[in-house]
Amino acid sequence: MNILVTGGAGYIGTHAVVELQNAGHAVTVLDNLSNSSEEALARVRRISGTSPAFVKGDIRDRDLLDRLFADTAFDAVMHFAGLKAVGESMRQPLRYIDNNVGGTITLCQAMDAAGVRRIVFSSSATVYGDPETVPIAETAPIGEPTNPYGRSKLMVEQVLRDLSRADERWSVALLRYFNPVGAHESGLIGEDPLDTPNNLMPYVAQVAVGRLQKLSVFGDDYPTDDGTGVRDYIHVVDLVLGHLRALEIIAEKPGVHIWNLGTGQGYSVLQMIRAFEAASGRRIPYEIAPRRDGDIAACYADPTRAAQQLGWTARHDLARMMQDTWRWQQQNPQGYRGE
Numbered sequence: 397m398n399i400l401v402t403g404g405a406g407y408i409g410t411h412a413v414v415e416l417q418n419a420g421h422a423v424t425v426l427d428n429l430s431n432s433s434e435e436a437l438a439r440v441r442r443i444s445g446t447s448p449a450f451v452k453g454d455i456r457d458r459d460l461l462d463r464l465f466a467d468t469a470f471d472a473v474m475h476f477a478g479l480k481a482v483g484e485s486m487r488q489p490l491r492y493i494d495n496n497v498g499g500t501i502t503l504c505q506a507m508d509a510a511g512v513r514r515i516v517f518s519s520s521a522t523v524y525g526d527p528e529t530v531p532i533a534e535t536a537p538i539g540e541p542t543n544p545y546g547r548s549k550l551m552v553e554q555v556l557r558d559l560s561r562a563d564e565r566w567s568v569a570l571l572r573y574f575n576p577v578g579a580h581e582s583g584l585i586g587e588d589p590l591d592t593p594n595n596l597m598p599y600v601a602q603v604a605v606g607r608l609q610k611l612s613v614f615g616d617d618y619p620t621d622d623g624t625g626v627r628d629y630i631h632v633v634d635l636v637l638g639h640l641r642a643l644e645i646i647a648e649k650p651g652v653h654i655w656n657l658g659t660g661q662g663y664s665v666l667q668m669i670r671a672f673e674a675a676s677g678r679r680i681p682y683e684i685a686p687r688r689d690g691d692i693a694a695c696y697a698d699p700t701r702a703a704q705q706l707g708w709t710a711r712h713d714l715a716r717m718m719q720d721t722w723r724w725q726q727q728n729p730q731g732y733r734g735e
Contacts, residue, residue, distance in 0.1 A: 397647070398422045398469060400512075402455055402503065403476030404448065405432035407587040408518065408576055412474060412636040413437075414444050414585070419640055423448040424468060426455065427477065431590050435732040439584040455499035458506060465510035472514035472643060473507060475500065478548070481594035482522075482690045485545035496548035497555070504559060516569040516642050519553055521628070521656065521695055522546030523572060530662065531628075531698035534572070534654045543690030560652045567646035567653075569639075574628035574658035574697050576635050578717040579724035586724030587632075588731030596668060597629075601725035604678040611680060613665050615687035620694055624665035628658040628696035631712035631720070641706040658697025659710040675718035676726075 399416055403409045404425030409432070416423050417440075425437060425448045434450070441447040449468075453460040455477045478496045479485070485492045500517075507513060523546060524532050525539020541547045553570050560566040577597045579586030592608075593599040602608045616623040638657045645653060663671070669680050702708050712720075728734055 397471040397643070398424075399643070400424050400426060400464070400468075400470045400473045401448070401476065402426045402473065403432070403478065405429060405434060405436050405450070406476060408632060408636065409476040410436045410440055410585045411580060411632045412476070412639055413440050413448050414580065415633070415636050415640055416474075417444040417446045417448065424464070424470070425450045426453055426464065428452065428454040433588065433732040436585055436588070439732075443580060443582055443584055455503045456495070458502050461503060461506035462509065465506055465512060470510075470512050472516065472647070473503070473512065474516045474639060474643065475503065476518045478518065480545060482543045482545050483594055483688060485543050485548070486689050489544035492544045492548045493551070497551045500552045501555060504555070513563070513565050514567045514646050515556065516571065516639055516646065517552065517556060519570045519572045520546060520549040521572050521574050521658070521697065523550040523553060524695070526692045527695060530694050531660055531696050532656065533698040534656055534701050542692060557652050560650075564650055567650045569642040569646050570652065570654045571639060571642060572654065572656045573635065574630055574656070574695065576632045577629045578631040578633065578712065578720040580633065581720060581723075583723040583727040586721070586728065588728070596665060597672070597721055600669060600672050600680055601721055603680050604672070604676050604722070605725055605729040607729065609681070611669070611682040612685040613682050614685050614691060616684045617687075618693040620664055622664050622666050625691060626662040626664045626694040626696065628660065628662055629668065629714065629717060630657060630659050630710050631717050634710040634712055638702060638706060638708045641708045645706065655702045655706060656697040656699055657702060658699050660697050660699045662694055662696035663714065671714050671718045672722065675715065676722040
């Protein structure tokens with residue numbers, strides 16, 4: 397198939413492009429490079445032997461999208477483009493609604509005009525809000541997301557559901573991520589935020605190589621075993637392989653399909669620090685800081701539906717996630733900017 401990958405120069409997007417190309421798909425990347433690097437796509441070529449077509453642009457640019465769809469007969473869109481930092485979304489809610497929701501609406505309008513009605517959407521477990529129980533299955537009630545980032549994901553899900561109800565030709569996969577970590581085994585591509593990391597593992601890795609002094613652990617008084625937040629961490633390659641399976645399903649079955657992509661195992665912040673120290677041989681200094689607005693105590697998946705319907709399960713364990721994260725950061729202490 398010929399696939400348009402929005403946000404394809406970013407962390408998850410580049411790993412998806414590698415696996416799509418390895419599976420024989422033709423790929424075009426659309427990315428505005430606001431939190432990514434064109435160098436990442438050069439690394440993709442080194443891994444897969446093929447360069448995806450690249451268009452620098454924004455999903456909110458309807459004229460650009462119309463030209464793109466006119467020039468290439470796409471079979472589907474894999475939609476990663478979006479802002480993703482919980483803390484930042486608390487400070488800049490309008491920016492998140494404009495980019496994540498407004499951008500997706502513009503993208504879908506252009507897709508519909510071009511007759512391209514298959515989309516795999518990068519959603520989030522934040523749509524469940526503060527869950528009543530864990531693990532979380534897809535049948536769990538949609539909660540009130542605790543931050544504007546999560547609300548933007550839920551709004552997009554609702555838009556796509558309404559679109560499918562209005563036009564049965566649409567095929568939609570809503571993939572609710574838990575916490576992607578790790579990197580490609582080559583160490584050539586990985587997570588490289590342009591500013592101070594907002595997510596745990598890139599922050600830990602940058603402390604390990606000396607770019608940052610110490611880690612702040614936001615809260616040690618949650619109702620968890622060690623008081624720190626518990627999350628379901630999933631290797632990024634496992635995550636994107638779930639996307640490829642979802643793409644196959646929606647090519648055959650119209651309608652809206654929802655899958656959690658997680659391991660089903662929760663780890664606390666302190667457990668993650670210890671696991672990274674074991675993989676890297678480096679001590680990670682940290683301090684306890686106040687809870688961060690928008691965070692919750694625990695969130696991890698029930699991945700049963702993905703196993704049954706997609707034939708997909710996460711295969712990389714925590715040790716492998718940490719080893720691959722460390723290999724990426726050790727080989728690229730300044731990220732892609734070291735080139």
